Amino acid sequence: MNHKGHQDGGSFVTFVSFVVGPFWFQLGRVRDTPLKSVADSAVETENKWLNAALAEAHHGEIKGFLRLFVRYVGGTEKAIFSPGCPFSSDRWEVEVREIRCKDITETVARLCIEANYYLGDDVLQALRQARDAEASPVGRQVLDQILENADVAREEEMPLCQDTGLTVVFLEVGQDAHVIGGDLYQAIQEGVRRGYQEGYLRKSVVDRPFSARVNTRVNTPAVIHTQIVPGDRLKITVAPKGGGSENMSALAMLKPADGRQGVMDFVVETVRKAGANPCPPTIVGVGVGGTAEMAMWLAKRSLLREVGQPNPDPEVAALERDILEQVNRLGIGPQGLGGSTTSLAVHVETYPCHIASLPVAVNIQCHSARHKEAVL
Helix, strand or coil, X not given: CCCHHHCCHHHXXXXXXXXXXXXXXXXXXXXXXXXXXXXXXXXXXXXHHHHHHHXXXXXXXXHHHHHHHHHHCCCCHHHHCCCCCCCCHHXXXXXXXXXXXXXXXXXXXXXXXXXXXXXXXXXXXXXXXXXXXCCXXXXXHHHHHHHHHHHHHHHHCCCCCCCCXXXXXXXXXXXXXXXXXXXXXXXXXXXXXHHHHHCCCCCCCEECCCCCCEECCCCCCCEEEEEEECCCCEXXXXXXXXXXXXXXXXXXXXXXXXHHHHHHHHHHHHHHHHCCCCCCCEEEEEEEEECHXXXXXXHHHHCCCCCCCCCCCHHHHHHHHHHHHHHHCCCCCHHHCCCCCCEEEEEEEEEEECCCCEXXXXXXXXXXXXXXXXXX
């Protein structure tokens, strides 16, 4: 920043007046001394602190100027720069961490490929446990094939399923992070495009959804959900969602009087109606509370949880267990061919809601529960 125009004394006085003027009233409140004219003080005084403050202002060091000016008027940095005061460091120093769009794009591209090639360890473990517990011989055979398919996909680096999904991206953006070098959402979309192109993944997104249904040919746009969180990091979770399971989503606006039993009945009935369509064994995501769109978001986000990890709220965890037990009593079984394993887990997330409402949403995930994450 060029400050050559402030070399004469008059310019210094003008500069100081403009810098300090807006804060002077607050400074006077803190110092509890009569307010003075900043310009007069600058002209009439040869005080060393003021001269040093002017030098700081001359070089554009506004915070340094303020500190030295406080010394000039007889204050202390401890008093003036304490948290909450007008010149506190928390108001003048904002530490931000820069994250490049280029890195975001590269990360998203990598996650798209990894999510479609490599099934998570938690899912594999749940499938193995289900195989050991499955009562139906046919069900066990199906689970063996699912596990073998996961092995082949990993070893050959090829998609777990021909339906490589519509890409859903969850972002947790640290409030002290600063994205540079472009637009955050455009960086995400470019990452999806590259990932699906470089990973030889099927392009499954169509524009003009109720008419021409024209394939975009790049699997974009992705669906992006963004949360602002404390910190200076950016967490990216890529979750490709297949059409067969997504089409079994459901939302009900229950009456508050329907209560816990109403929630259970709706979820179990949704799974029953879905039958073999979502490619069981499934993971059932449930959102309870909030508004209609909040409940649907909760249901989808719950699918990111480690398979079978209970909700930390004991009451909600008990609801998850009871729903899972009833779902597996349906007998739909692996791939709908019958058996005791219709779902691997039920994940329920809740949110406060209106006194007149009880929204319940269900988002079912197929056995190929694909999602990968990274933190920048």
